[in-house]
Amino acid sequence: MTIRALVAALGLTALLVVLSACGSPSEAASPTEGQAQPMQADTVQAKDLWVKAVDSGMSAGFGTLTNTGSSDVVLTSAASIISSDMELHVTGPDEDGQMVMSPQEGGFIIAPGDTLVLEPGGDHIMFMDVREPVGPGDTVDLTLTFEDGSAVDVTAPAKDFTGGDEEYVPGTHE
């Protein structure tokens, strides 16, 4: 090996040491790099939730869900002890222009920073089969489950409300 080659080899080694030395701390300093995505349920902020008071049968839940994260969140199901069967519904005109509600296949997608508004006459959480009367002021426990399997428990007061009585059109309407 010539002197020149040896110097070059040493220089390269020194350069590699310098590169790896400054590589590790900068990786460690980056808070997001190499970390798992937060669970979807942890990035959703639920506000102003309420449920329509009802003696039995169908009812609906409303409020807002805000995605505070940096990835899409998909609400795929809701569950509550007051109704064995629940669905996520959208409301829109049928062929005759009458407002009807139907299941949202695949759930509600909420983009980062967006707020899903659940309101009478629009999107809502549907209680298909309430067995026990739910009176105004009662508290309804709800579990919201997201696409990644994460879930959040929320409570919603029941309120008297007339309206939101759109006709129900069971799934796969098209």
Ligand SMILES: [Cu+2]
């Ligand atoms: Cu509905």
